[in-house]
Amino acid sequence: MTVQRPIDAAQPGVDAVTTRAPKAVKLENVSVVFGRGEKAVTALAPTTLDLEKGAFLALVGPSGCGKSTILKLVSNLLAPSSGVVIVGGKEAKAKALKVGMAFQNPTMLPWLSIERNVMLPLKIVPPYCHRFRAERKGEFRDRVHALLDKVGLTGFGDHFPWQLSGGMLQRASLCRALIHEPDLLLLDEPFGALDQFTREELWAILQDLYLDRRPSVILVTHDLREAGFLASRICVMSPRPGKIISDRAVDIPRPRDIGLIYQPAFVEMTQELRALIAQVRK
Numbered sequence: 001m002t003v004q005r006p007i008d009a010a011q012p013g014v015d016a017v018t019t020r021a022p023k024a025v026k027l028e029n030v031s032v033v034f035g036r037g038e039k040a041v042t043a044l045a046p047t048t049l050d051l052e053k054g055a056f057l058a059l060v061g062p063s064g065c066g067k068s069t070i071l072k073l074v075s076n077l078l079a080p081s082s083g084v085v086i087v088g089g090k091e092a093k094a095k096a097l098k099v100g101m102a103f104q105n106p107t108m109l110p111w112l113s114i115e116r117n118v119m120l121p122l123k124i125v126p127p128y129c130h131r132f133r134a135e136r137k138g139e140f141r142d143r144v145h146a147l148l149d150k151v152g153l154t155g156f157g158d159h160f161p162w163q164l165s166g167g168m169l170q171r172a173s174l175c176r177a178l179i180h181e182p183d184l185l186l187l188d189e190p191f192g193a194l195d196q197f198t199r200e201e202l203w204a205i206l207q208d209l210y211l212d213r214r215p216s217v218i219l220v221t222h223d224l225r226e227a228g229f230l231a232s233r234i235c236v237m238s239p240r241p242g243k244i245i246s247d248r249a250v251d252i253p254r255p256r257d258i259g260l261i262y263q264p265a266f267v268e269m270t271q272e273l274r275a276l277i278a279q280v281r282k
């Protein structure tokens with residue numbers, strides 16, 4: 001596949017209808033400081049950031065620049081020291097949106113089969129939890145197996161986590177993040193521990209899953225090709241204190257083919273990002 005349109009930093013991302021599109025997430029002048037006095041660490045300097053509904057944002061930057069801190073704010077695992085975090089039009093603590101999450105370590109419960117691990121959000125998240133008893137052997141089970149099929153795990157529903165490879169567990173983890181059809185997907189280096197081939201395979205799978213329902217996505221990654229392949233927008237962050245220093249669109253039509261990452265315009269974009277990160281790491 002060829003890149004049909006230039007990668008243009010001046011345009012809104014391909015997944016954002018316009019910059020006036022409804023916002024899934026808004027950070028308004030949000031900062032996070034850990035500790036007090038001389039030991040205080042500003043994990044995030046006052047930051048303002050909007051994520052359009054259905055957009056795919058990648059956060060990249062050196063270690064310690066505040067990427068995970070932003071995910072924790074949005075998922076309400078962390079309260080801001082100042083400013084306000086709006087998710088689905090309300091403060092993050094109101095939990096106005098259904099959220100799905102996946103991390104570098106898939107953290108499956110070892111005593112449950114893959115089917116039951118993937119089904120867990122349906123047991124916990126309204127409105128599904130009210131129907132869980134009635135549906136766990138019916139509609140919900142079918143839904144889990146349909147998703148396992150999509151990620152190439154057909155027939156592994158009755159296996160236990162220890163019977164799967166790292167790549168297979170990460171596929172199952174994506175299923176668990178998506179089973180309750182979240183409006184917002186938060187991904188913290190989900191493919192960081194995988195080999196390059198498995199990783200590329202999972203980029204394509206994640207893209208398909210994203211195109212199915214178009215949730216809003218925030219992906220934290222150290223892999224610039226992963227960011228460029230998957231995202232409609234890439235924010236680069238710098239550390240001490242954590243802040244966003246660049247916010248650019250990735251204006252490449254979807255579905256994207258993996259061959260894209262070898263295209264000159266794509267390589268140029270990742271090299272620019274790399275140079276920016278190398279500067280702020282010093």
Ligand SMILES: Nc1ncnc2c1ncn2[C@@H]1O[C@H](COP(=O)(O)OP(=O)(O)OP(=O)(O)O)[C@@H](O)[C@H]1O
Nearest residue numbers: 034041042043062063064065066067068069070242
């Ligand atoms: N609970 C905490 N207490 C004190 N400092 C913290 C805490 N959590 C994070 N920090 C600090 O806040 C800063 C931002 O951390 P954060 O985990 O968001 O960075 P990151 O960009 O996700 O890093 P990495 O890429 O290594 O995962 C770092 O300097 C970190 O040491």
